[in-house]
Amino acid sequence: MAASIEDVLIGLPGCEDPLEALRTLKTAALALPLPTLRERAPELQLAGVFSLLSGGDKEQVSLCVTILERFLAALDPVHVARNYKEELQRALYHPEESVRLLAIAQVGRIVENSEAMTEILNNLELLKQMVLSIGGDKITVAKEAISSLSRIAGSPAGLQLLFGGDLLSELRSVMAVSDVVRYRVYELVVEIAAVSPQSLSFCAASAILPQLLEELTGDDVLVRVTCVEMVTALAGTLHGRQYLAQQGIIDRICNLIVGADSDPFSGLYLPGLVKFFGNLAMVDSPQQICEHYPAFLQRVYDMAEGQETTMIGVAVDTLGVLGSSLEGKQVLQKSGNGGRSRFLKVFQRIGHHARNGPTELRVRCLDAISSIMFLPPDDHTDDLLAMAESWFRSLSNQPMEMFRSMAAQPFPELHCGALKVFTAIANQRWAQRMMIDSPGFMEYIVDRSVDPDKDSKDAKFELVKVLIHAKSTAEVFGNQHYLRLRAYHREGPYYVKAVSTVAVEGAE
Template sequence: MAASVTELLREIAELEEPLEELRSLKTAVYSVPLNTLSELATGLRFGVLFSLLNSDDREQIDVCVAILERLLQTLEPVYLAQNFKVELQKGLQHSDDSVKILAVSQIGRIVENADAVTAVLGSPELLREMINSIGGERISVAKEAIKSLSKVAQSKAGLDALFMTSMLQDLKDVMGTNDVVRYRVYELVVEISSVSPVSLGYCANSGFISQLLGELAGDDVLIRATAIEMITALAQSQHGRQYLAQQGTIDRISNMIIGADSDPFSGFYLPNLVKFFGNLAMVDSPQQICERYPAFIEKVFEMIEGQEPTMIGVGLDTLGLLGTCIEGKQVLHKTGSTFQEVLRKLGLISCNSSTDTRVRCLDTIASLLSLPTDQQTEDLLGMTESWFQALHSHPMETFGSMSSQPFPEIHIGALKVFTAIASQPWGQRLMISTPGFVEYIVDRSTAPDKTSKDAKYELVKTLVASKTVAEIFGNQHYLQLRAYLREGPYFVKAVATVAVEGGE
């Protein structure tokens, strides 16, 4: 079959209408194992295939792309860079998107290789075409180009090539295409900036970062919302957060939250402002962020207490995020009676909202109540127990009712809440004192589908792993749980059948 690949290529080079032979070649190259094809590929005449891409025949282009995809992936990135730079550059200029995607994905392989990327850095024309690809209509091509250019910028030589040459003007030119493309360039700049303080310095000196921060003051609320998303990504790195603090951007976003009440269009960007601080609290310090920017936590509570479903959802997700760590739980607990009111509201939402909002609420409750075994101090256990009791007048019965509902998402959400309290002694005491609860846990018929079985198994696993469960549950129940864990989530008891002779 390997010989037929070479033979077919030679034959195709001599034909004016080679579509039939191209189909045969495609079959041949996909029939040959990659390691065999790799040995063969360096000696093949690729020029023929690249030249056949210059056609109006769509099928011919598709078949050529498929063949080239298979063959080029067998070549080493250095060989690819040394021998196919011009062809890949032309591929980026091609009118057909499949050819562009082929070219940009192969360039992606080159820039990932430290030895091969120098060939790209030494080719301004190729870099320029990659920059122009960010402005293309096809989002998949633009995304690959952003990914490749961000890899180019991993070295000082790459940063110099993009920001200290005429390429900088090319980036600014493509940025002017439209709003969508402008934000693609911002995406690239944020990705590059996140790598190191040096990378951030290049991007800041180019003027892109200040332009992005300036979008916060724009009249278009949707553009403002997108800018906040980009700035949130920039804040993921420590040097990015320091830069934003130095520029006064974090204070500015806090003031935007405060001023949102007087802006009738704030609903478009307020969720992103809250998400910004939620992410900031988790990568920095929940206590410092919530104490320094009290408007953030006040707005989260206000969202949950409100009536707007979108705002409630964002508030729930943010509260759940804060509740994932001990410091976040303590910050919430310090708000005292205010948070007790929020917990009562969570209890209402978990019972009386749309299915999607109820599920998000149950996830938030589980996040708030979870407490790793090695952090279960008396104070923290007292805190989570008081939170659980604040949710409903009879929380065990309420969540128990949810866990037996036919709606899988609610059923699983309630199981997550039980799993969150399963490692805590007070939670175990509530479980054993609730009639029928242990029998429910070990009854596999109450988990109708795979996801439900997995959720229940997680609950059993958490209980069995606890050092206090044997004493609190008693030996008989503990052995039942151990047996369930040993048998696995999908165990089915075999039923013996007896043949009866002489039946009527």
């Protein structure tokens, strides 16, 4: 089989029927196991297949792409870089999207190998075409180009080359193609800037990153929405947050939140601003962020108490993120002009939406409630447990019955969401007392028939697992119930009790 592939490849340039030859080659290539192909691939000459890409026949081009994908995948990236970089460069100019994707994918493989990348860095024309690919009309090609260029900039040499002379000029020229393409360049620059302080320094010096930050507070509302998302990605790194703070960007974003009431279009970008601060609090310090930018948390509360479902959902998600850490819980406890009463009022509102909102919002509320209510065993101080209990009771007049009702519904998302809430509080003594005092709750826990699918059974099993590992369960539930929970855990989530049958004489 390998010899026939060699013969077909050698005969391709002067072949009278290239389509038939390519079909034969494709069949042979796909028939060979990949380990065998890897052994033979370095000896094969693929120039003939690359040359047939220039033909106008779509089937011919498609066959060439399939064959090259198979062969190139079997070759070491260093071999590809040294022997086919000119062919890959020409392929980047090809009118067919599949050919350009093939070339960019191979460049992506090459730049992941430090030895092979040297070959790419020495080919300025190929890199220029990679930059130009960002401005193409095919988003898939542009995305692959961004990914590969980002990896190239991961090396000091690649970083210096990309933001030096010719390539930087090409980047700026591509930005002028359209607003959409400009955002793609911003995306590339933010990806690179997030890697290290050194890469951020290059991006800032290029003037592209400062231009992005200027557009963040510009007059174009839709541009502002896109820029906020990109800046949020940069804020995920320590050096990125420091840079944004030094440039006054965080203060400017906070001012946008403050001024949102006077802007009729603020609904378009406000969710992004709130997510920005939510992510900032998650990776930094909830207390520092909420104390330094009090308008952020007040805006979240206002959104949660409003009437617009989209805003409510963003507020609920943000509170779930804030309340997932102990520090965040303490911030919520102290927040608001009226102290903790503001949060309790908002949390009660979340409980209302969990009962009565659209299904998607109900699920998000349940996720947020479970994040906020969870306390690790090491944090079970009297004050924190009392705080958690007061929060839980604020959700409804009868919170246990409320979540029991949701857990009995046939919708898996709500069923599992309610079980997740029970699991979040299951290691807290006050919650265990509420469980055991709730009529039929123990029977519900050990009844597998009420869990209609795998996800529900797994969620129930997590609840049981938390209960049997909690220190107070045996005392609060009593020995009999505790042993039933241990038996359930031992049997596993999918246990089915065997039913024995007795044969009766004369029965069919």
